[in-house]
Amino acid sequence: MSSVLYVVSTPIGHLDDISRRAIEVLGSVDWVAAEDTRHSQRLLDQLGIKARLISCHDHNEAQRSDELVSRLKNGEKGALISDAGTPLVSDPGYRLVRACQQADIQVVPVPGASALLSALAVAGQPSDRFLFEGFIPAKGAARQQAIERLAGESVTTIVYEAPHRVLSFLQALAAVVDAEREITLCRELTKQFETVRRGPVAQMADWVAADSNQQRGELVLVLSPAAQSAGWTDRDQALAHSLLAELPASRAAKILAAHTGMKRQQVYALLEAMAKAN
Structure with a gap:
């Protein structure tokens, strides 16, 4: 197939993290679809690349995909490309990729920088299995439910969070996890003020509250796995299944919290995970 869409990773901060292959591809294609064309124009200018930029973002991707597929055909x-890192990871692009595949147009990855993987690599948390949560809801009951889950x-769970919400996230999380539960805060990765700090969630919340600089820039949070064996035995799980068959999860969580000594919110999160698994 002569037509091809390249999905190209760009730096998350440090310009030198662009790959030689990415530079070659961006310099050879007929156009570059970008989330923010003004931001991407600055990147291309820094790389000395002249390319036609076409906007492709959350609000126009469905319509833009038809136009771009037609061009490719x-x-x-x-x-x-996205504003930074690997496209489609909490960024637009999957609609365009699907449309190309459906039109029998080859889609080729050009891998490179990723805030998700960079944070996991330096977090000091178990990395054999992990969950990428992306951005959780910004407010209300949906946000609290996500935190409890x-x-x-x-x-190990990886979360993106806006700088103005990171403190409230840490404080809400500290209220529902065990005192020893750890989280790693990764801020401004590969940039001048890069920060990587690991510690108990409550202590991390206190540190961020005391240092307003940690409430700025791009943030990735890496939460350690729940130690479900502590206070949550096989017998407790059997009881949980029995209670869920008869009672709402909120009522079952209250009973199990009293029975196990665990926090009600933590028990509720475990019950939700059990319900999803079934």
């Missing part, structure tokens, strides 16, 4: 070659995850 006419023999053009294109590239998809994270508290019950039995694998």
